[in-house]
Amino acid sequence: MGDILAVKNISYRYHNTIPALVDVSLNIKEGERYAVIGANGCGKSTLLRIMSGLLTPDQGSVTFQGREVSEKSLKDGIFLRFFRAGVGYIFQDSDVQLFCPTVFDELIFGPLQLGICKRESKDRVEEVMKMLGLEGLRDRPPYMLSGGEKKRVALGSVLTMNPQVLLLDEPANGLDPRTQCFLTELIFELSQAGKTILISTHDLTLISEFQPTVAVLSEEHSIETIGSAEEILQDEDLLLKVNLIHEHMHYHGKTLHTHRHSHYVYHRHPDTEH
Template sequence: MHIRGPGKRKREMNVLELKDVSYSYLNRAKAVDSVSFTVSRGESLSIIGTNGSGKSTLLYILNGLIKPESGKIFAFGAEIEDGYPLWLRQRVSLLFQNSHAQLFSLSVWDELLFGPLQLGLGIKEAGQRAEDISQMLGIGHLKDRGPWDLSGGEMKKVALGTCLSTNPDVLLLDEPTSGLDPRSQVEITDLIIGLREAGKTIITATNDLHIIGDISDRTIVIGEDHRVLLEAGPWEALEDHDSLLKANLIHKHLHRHSWYEHEHSHWGAHEHEHEEAAPAKETDESPLTDTGRLKILLGHWDEHNAEHAETYLEWASKAEEMGRPSLARTLREIAGETKKMEGLFKKAQGDL
């Protein structure tokens, strides 16, 4: 299906803007605290943060489901003060984190027809729209099923279908890849890339750090204090380990090399031991591009090179104490060669 959009990457206008927005549920502690950001037309923004940091709440605010207790919201240049007007509801669509909150009809087909019919399309045109969407998402075989009887992943695709069925300008996607199998994750990632290419404005809240480089132009990291901790390009954000550690999105991890261990930080899946020796096979289905993955590996190798050299020296001393001078010499030589690689990883990153 051809995805219609407002045109390729036009950035002439702020589509959504939050200024110093805060919100607390039931007067409890803040769920969103003094958050400001803008999203321009055709831009794709990712919002990352730990569980409970306020990502979903931000999307509810952006979708007009809840009204902030303080701060301002602007949409398409107009300040939104008293709830979302109808014209705005038609232009913005939210994929709920929990698909149960999205689906209510008796069949998947009815779900897909609902939005287009509400927009005033005739039954024939609405049916064509529903057909196109179900083909695009590979959910045609689910047409007659009750949406509540579907698996979590199937439900997520149907929910996404209902969002797309009204052809909105702005998509707010709350954890679009969670609960999906690896192939479906790649399909949804590709779909978001397609929507981005079609010029849609997209805001994605996710804990799936693997996808943000592919799907977004910019990333906001929300800290556990519910405030914006960092705003940067997605790759820059992924490399800012201090901010990711502070946001608790990565963890210090004991890294074992069978007989010694050292500490380093981790994000995403635990893919080795030992990925340096045998990088995971890249396939066309990988959610990361080849260069993206290499960039991350180069950063990892760079981060640990000096530590590795130190460890070889420690073991050279131990070999000396054990009365193994030849082994000690070889280990020192390895340490020396390792140190010589300083800077080469950064150079390779620059060459990428």
């Protein structure tokens, strides 16, 4: 399969002075599971915002299905609808994404904006509410939801548009273990159903389960390397260099010992076994 979403030589600075990304290139194939990992502040969220069309890079290009995504192209109503229907972005902070009076309104907003008829939009909402266990929350205001419920509604508001590509910024961040497990399983099911998935994360356990192609961002805001999950997770020198694991020093008697700590257990999701 060919590339469905790509960035080439992307660079971006905040306030024209603070570097966030330096000469970053990625090529994501249709149906691929992909992850961008790196320490806090390395530029992961900025990269996803650029790929979603919410930010314009200072230099470099973004393409979706071979068509350039730019400030100019996004002013074209036909292209904008095509792009928004094809690429869905889930913010790290769900509060940024939720603005409608009720959960139902949040879920139906996207498809209606795409010009989908009200009947089909309602059918999509019912299907997504059932998928995400939101039936009992349909009339509740988003501000009255828990963090995990907000995350499910934010994801649902994108799924009702049925995009080909899902961009998820730190999807498991701040969630309790049960909600993390539910969300991880759901993302995997969406991948198995043919969706192209790109996540940003510093959660190495999520990487070990999801088994994506992995791009590693350095603290200098550039691509350190790209490889399989297994290759990346087994390279402790690399993970230490990009600040995803740390060295712990302690004494046994008078002898100083150093151990590397990664705070994750390496294992595969059963469906990734060959």
